[in-house]
Amino acid sequence: MMMLMAQIVALYRFPVKGFSEEAVSELVVQGDGRIAGDRAFSFRYDNAVLPRERDGLEVWSKSKGLSRMDYPALAALRLSLDGDADQEHGGRIRIEGPEGVLVDSDLSQEGRSRIAEAVTAYLLASPDAAGLDRPGRLPLHLLGDAERSRFQDSAAGYASLHSRESLSALAEALGGPVEDHRFRSNIVIEGVAPWQEISELSRVRIGDLEFAPQQPIGRCLNTHANPRTGVRDAEVLTTLTRVIGQDRPTFGRFLLPLHGGGTIRVGDTVELFE
Numbered sequence: 001m002m003m004l005m006a007q008i009v010a011l012y013r014f015p016v017k018g019f020s021e022e023a024v025s026e027l028v029v030q031g032d033g034r035i036a037g038d039r040a041f042s043f044r045y046d047n048a049v050l051p052r053e054r055d056g057l058e059v060w061s062k063s064k065g066l067s068r069m070d071y072p073a074l075a076a077l078r079l080s081l082d083g084d085a086d087q088e089h090g091g092r093i094r095i096e097g098p099e100g101v102l103v104d105s106d107l108s109q110e111g112r113s114r115i116a117e118a119v120t121a122y123l124l125a126s127p128d129a130a131g132l133d134r135p136g137r138l139p140l141h142l143l144g145d146a147e148r149s150r151f152q153d154s155a156a157g158y159a160s161l162h163s164r165e166s167l168s169a170l171a172e173a174l175g176g177p178v179e180d181h182r183f184r185s186n187i188v189i190e191g192v193a194p195w196q197e198i199s200e201l202s203r204v205r206i207g208d209l210e211f212a213p214q215q216p217i218g219r220c221l222n223t224h225a226n227p228r229t230g231v232r233d234a235e236v237l238t239t240l241t242r243v244i245g246q247d248r249p250t251f252g253r254f255l256l257p258l259h260g261g262g263t264i265r266v267g268d269t270v271e272l273f274e
């Protein structure tokens with residue numbers, strides 16, 4: 001068995017599905033593999049406010065609410081969550097757009113309505129407006145709370161990881177810079193060869209936590225949108241297949257903890273076992 005050594009150089013969580021990242025120095029990995037406070041909120045369509053169930057677990061499909069795949073203009077918004085559960089109503093959300101503050105409100109029912117209305121108005125004035133012009137989509141509903149990670153694309157939930165070396169290799173193939181945030185990974189590592197994190201791995205150890213590597217992450221048109229402007233400015237999918245030579249466009253890897261959760265930190269050693 002061969003072991004590769006790397007290091008965590010950045011950690012991110014995404015409090016509201018489809019919106020901007022929060023760079024942090026540490027992340028709490030839950031026993032189910034999800035990151036605490038990651039995808040804790042979501043804007044859902046009016047006719048899709050309830051989840052489906054799979055094996056007794058909630059599944060909130062991204063096709064039933066706002067995502068950057070369908071609304072790339074969301075990338076131009078900067079969102080911050082003050083999710084202190086001790087606050088009245090469980091915290092506040094502030095969203096800033098290109099022209100200034102879009103909304104800054106508590107998370108009471110009335111506050112959630114104000115936030116949803118502000119995001120709706122922004123999207124209706126954007127090039128993505130047609131996405132909301134369908135029966136059953138409006139009004140939007142802001143669901144979730146800061147205490148749970150609920151709005152994953154699968155029932156199991158995963159932590160996601162990619163390497164800076166793979167990012168650099170993709171940037172070279174594209175002929176321009178690429179940011180971590182285009183891929184919305186939780187964990188970014190450095191110190192391996194390009195694409196080693198999606199090679200055949202038996203397990204991954206980060207600090208005191210051990211993970212079972214899951215499938216490489218299949219990518220969608222969301223990655224074509226610039227994570228700061230929302231403009232689709234990079235042919236990521238075709239570059240991964242036609243230039244890099246992948247059979248299908250993948251970038252990064254899902255991980256599930258083997259023996260319960262814990263905390264990982266920037267600077268932690270990462271061991272990848274082939």
